[in-house]
Amino acid sequence: MKKQFSLRDFSLLLSLLAIWTFFALAAPQYLSARNISMLSVELAITGTLALGMLLVILPGHIDLSVGSGVGLVGGIASVLVFNHGWPAAAAFGIAIAVAVLAWTLMGALIVRERIPSFIITLGGLLIFKGAFWLVIGSRTVPVAPGGQTNLYSLLTTYYFPPVTSWILGAVVFTIWVFSTLRSRQRRQKLGFSVDDKELTFLKLFITGQALALAVLLLNQFRGIPLPLVILAVVALAIHILTRHTPFGRQLYAIGGNEEAAFISGVPVQRVVIGAFMVLGGIVAITGLMQTAYAGASTTTIGDQMELDAIAACVIGGTSLRGGRGSVIGVIFGALIMASLLNGMTLLAVSPELKLIVRGAVLTLAVWMDVKLSKR
Amino acid sequence: MSALLQASAITKRFPGVVALDRVSFDLQPSEIHALCGENGAGKSTLIKLLSGLHPAGSFEGELFLDGQPARFHHITEAQRSGIAVIHQELALVGELTVAENLFLGNERRHRGFLDWEKTWTDARALLAKVGLAISPDTLVSDLGIGQQQLVEIAKAIARDMRILILDEPTAALSEHEVQTLLALLRQLRIQGIACIYISHKLDEVFALADRITVLRDGATITTVAIADTDKADIIRHMVGREISQLFPRHISQPGAETLRVKNLTVAPSPGEKPCLHDISLHVRAGEVLGIGGLMGAGRTELMMHLFGAWGHRIQGEIVKGDQPLFHRTPQGALYAGLALVSEDRKRYGLIIDESIGFNFSLSSIGRLLRGLLIDQEAEAHTNQKYFDDLRVKAPSLETTVGTLSGGNQQKIVIGKALMTEPKVILLDEPTRGIDVGAKLEVYELINQLTAEGRAVILVSSELPELMGMSDRIIMLSEGRIAGEFTREEATPEKLLAAAMGQALAPVTS
Numbered sequence: 001m002k003k004q005f006s007l008r009d010f011s012l013l014l015s016l017l018a019i020w021t022f023f024a025l026a027a028p029q030y031l032s033a034r035n036i037s038m039l040s041v042e043l044a045i046t047g048t049l050a051l052g053m054l055l056v057i058l059p060g061h062i063d064l065s066v067g068s069g070v071g072l073v074g075g076i077a078s079v080l081v082f083n084h085g086w087p088a089a090a091a092f093g094i095a096i097a098v099a100v101l102a103w104t105l106m107g108a109l110i111v112r113e114r115i116p117s118f119i120i121t122l123g124g125l126l127i128f129k130g131a132f133w134l135v136i137g138s139r140t141v142p143v144a145p146g147g148q149t150n151l152y153s154l155l156t157t158y159y160f161p162p163v164t165s166w167i168l169g170a171v172v173f174t175i176w177v178f179s180t181l182r183s184r185q186r187r188q189k190l191g192f193s194v195d196d197k198e199l200t201f202l203k204l205f206i207t208g209q210a211l212a213l214a215v216l217l218l219n220q221f222r223g224i225p226l227p228l229v230i231l232a233v234v235a236l237a238i239h240i241l242t243r244h245t246p247f248g249r250q251l252y253a254i255g256g257n258e259e260a261a262f263i264s265g266v267p268v269q270r271v272v273i274g275a276f277m278v279l280g281g282i283v284a285i286t287g288l289m290q291t292a293y294a295g296a297s298t299t300t301i302g303d304q305m306e307l308d309a310i311a312a313c314v315i316g317g318t319s320l321r322g323g324r325g326s327v328i329g330v331i332f333g334a335l336i337m338a339s340l341l342n343g344m345t346l347l348a349v350s351p352e353l354k355l356i357v358r359g360a361v362l363t364l365a366v367w368m369d370v371k372l373s374k375r
Numbered sequence: 376m377s378a379l380l381q382a383s384a385i386t387k388r389f390p391g392v393v394a395l396d397r398v399s400f401d402l403q404p405s406e407i408h409a410l411c412g413e414n415g416a417g418k419s420t421l422i423k424l425l426s427g428l429h430p431a432g433s434f435e436g437e438l439f440l441d442g443q444p445a446r447f448h449h450i451t452e453a454q455r456s457g458i459a460v461i462h463q464e465l466a467l468v469g470e471l472t473v474a475e476n477l478f479l480g481n482e483r484r485h486r487g488f489l490d491w492e493k494t495w496t497d498a499r500a501l502l503a504k505v506g507l508a509i510s511p512d513t514l515v516s517d518l519g520i521g522q523q524q525l526v527e528i529a530k531a532i533a534r535d536m537r538i539l540i541l542d543e544p545t546a547a548l549s550e551h552e553v554q555t556l557l558a559l560l561r562q563l564r565i566q567g568i569a570c571i572y573i574s575h576k577l578d579e580v581f582a583l584a585d586r587i588t589v590l591r592d593g594a595t596i597t598t599v600a601i602a603d604t605d606k607a608d609i610i611r612h613m614v615g616r617e618i619s620q621l622f623p624r625h626i627s628q629p630g631a632e633t634l635r636v637k638n639l640t641v642a643p644s645p646g647e648k649p650c651l652h653d654i655s656l657h658v659r660a661g662e663v664l665g666i667g668g669l670m671g672a673g674r675t676e677l678m679m680h681l682f683g684a685w686g687h688r689i690q691g692e693i694v695k696g697d698q699p700l701f702h703r704t705p706q707g708a709l710y711a712g713l714a715l716v717s718e719d720r721k722r723y724g725l726i727i728d729e730s731i732g733f734n735f736s737l738s739s740i741g742r743l744l745r746g747l748l749i750d751q752e753a754e755a756h757t758n759q760k761y762f763d764d765l766r767v768k769a770p771s772l773e774t775t776v777g778t779l780s781g782g783n784q785q786k787i788v789i790g791k792a793l794m795t796e797p798k799v800i801l802l803d804e805p806t807r808g809i810d811v812g813a814k815l816e817v818y819e820l821i822n823q824l825t826a827e828g829r830a831v832i833l834v835s836s837e838l839p840e841l842m843g844m845s846d847r848i849i850m851l852s853e854g855r856i857a858g859e860f861t862r863e864e865a866t867p868e869k870l871l872a873a874a875m876g877q878a879l880a881p882v883t884s
Contacts, residue, residue, distance in 0.1 A: 256726035265709040
């Protein structure tokens, strides 16, 4: 599972630099602290959703309904808060419960009735969109009444103060260093291949630099935005889930060879339903963040987000046939997608062209995946 | 020297292995030339070279066709030169008719449109040539394997092929179909079509071939005319050692009954006709129960059902010790102390793109926990133990199983089953497609398992293996038990008679 620094990783890094360079030249404010901060929120939203998507792509499924789901969840919470005066936390609870239930149901239909996930979630896409528009009455429903702040609106407007931000960055880096060194030490003890000392140090050094630079830039605006912390928590949770639990192990096994996994005693149905269930929860979190970011629930919230999530997964090295993919790759893929979309918005690219670029990127990523997995 | 096809001093390397080492081979006009050798001897690689699947330039040495140097860069170039390969997995489209398949990519046309009349007349003529009495508008999926094979050959004739390469053509055929095929090949030989025939079945080889070339470990061992050799000689060349030591069964004292199956009747799914009827059997600790039968007798179905992976039980029960088992999934079977090594390693056994370690611990991962998380150290240590015990030949636990040889892949599947520490081990064709050395290791392992007091149910379609390794043998025929024999009672004749559903009748051979 541990790979060397590959051509693929390298080309990802290069394309990210190319995207940043292009937009920085085309629009100098692209690299401003304010825009970097916005970009980081957008990264958090796309990344969180893509991490959920990873869970169902790993066992060889797909979910086209997450975009609509994002809209629906945000809509439900907004209506409860704005129209009915519920406290945000209670509204969150209902919204999350609805999403988990809906996704569990879809998962059950997919594995128990053996309907391809493509079809079930395509149905879900339409049903959730319709339900969403019904819920908000096809109007605009703000996340907080009359310019007030509540938990809902704070979701994307809260920034950790600079000192706390530095501490957060340091904590993340410490965890990173600790887990890298521990895993290296363990692998060495078991006689597995490891990067040599210099390379390990170099990687940690660069990671530290990048983290410090990010915190520095974000602090120039308002500090680390809350969504970024949510992304970090979700990423850590999904990483542990996929790499350190039997559930995750079995997700990879099902994607690699479902029949062999079944014969090996993997409860295939339960695991896949579980993956959809967790995805439901993540869709809810994403829906709340995305709606809060827009400030209100409107009919277009969540449009095409399923495609961004799938593209982020595939760009990050997740195989659509299942069995391959990692958290760090997906976050990288999400960073590329978010950088691209943010840049286009900044340049005021027309929505028509935006659609075309999105489609082209998705196609290119899948084509690369097909090419690379053929070897 | 006017060889039709000649390969001289061919060397083909794969990363880390020399698959063929200065192999020479020639095919004369109107000759049937058999290619023999163990799995991994290099037969398939040689075929792939001759048919353009390994393109010119990817190997050293030269090919000659009609004395002219031939360089195939692609499989279609070899086909254009008249070389056709009939593969083990047939390349026919099941949803199309026989006639459509015969001219696939080579359609009979009239002014750009399909000429159905000519398609059917030509198809009929071709089918007559291969002795198939079926209508050209039969769907291929409605044909048996043997008939499909004949359609493949007819397809090759339709393209004016001069050289047929048949790779294990009779593996899935009934005796009657085998005879039809052999007769056809003899007839084609008269018409000037030469043939390279690859088979493990020496009876066929000796009934058919003019010459035999034996490959071993990627090198040509010998090429002899059929008249100058005999089976024992060929086997000696193939194995390179005496084979008397092949079945080293150490009989251990059987203990208490471990598993009992009572009156089991099973259908593929609810509402269908049963394909296992009233099966009753038992196996004791330390005992090897052999299960034999012809293809389609229900051996694999029985194993898969016992393991909870297949079928709808109409009646009967499975009892372990004195406790009835109700499992309906492999997960439940594993929990009950059963383990299965499936017959189809690639399909049911392995996650081919994952590492050895991943595959080893897949069935036992729920027991290698610390809290809710996988205890990676415990996992690695357990994996390492099985890696060493089974003497897996691979660089490390992190090697992808897809890169291993068949024998080593089989060890991974077996290791995965053993790691669950089963009381009863179901081995379905455990030595299929692995070389003699690895087979021997599997046999040793069976001895070791029974010595530890585990019960083994061994399914095998090779009678020598079944007789050599079983303490008791049950033969299945059309989903029923057709006979039970002790090790001492069993003779090939008796077993075969039972398998064919006959009360002991004289066996023709």
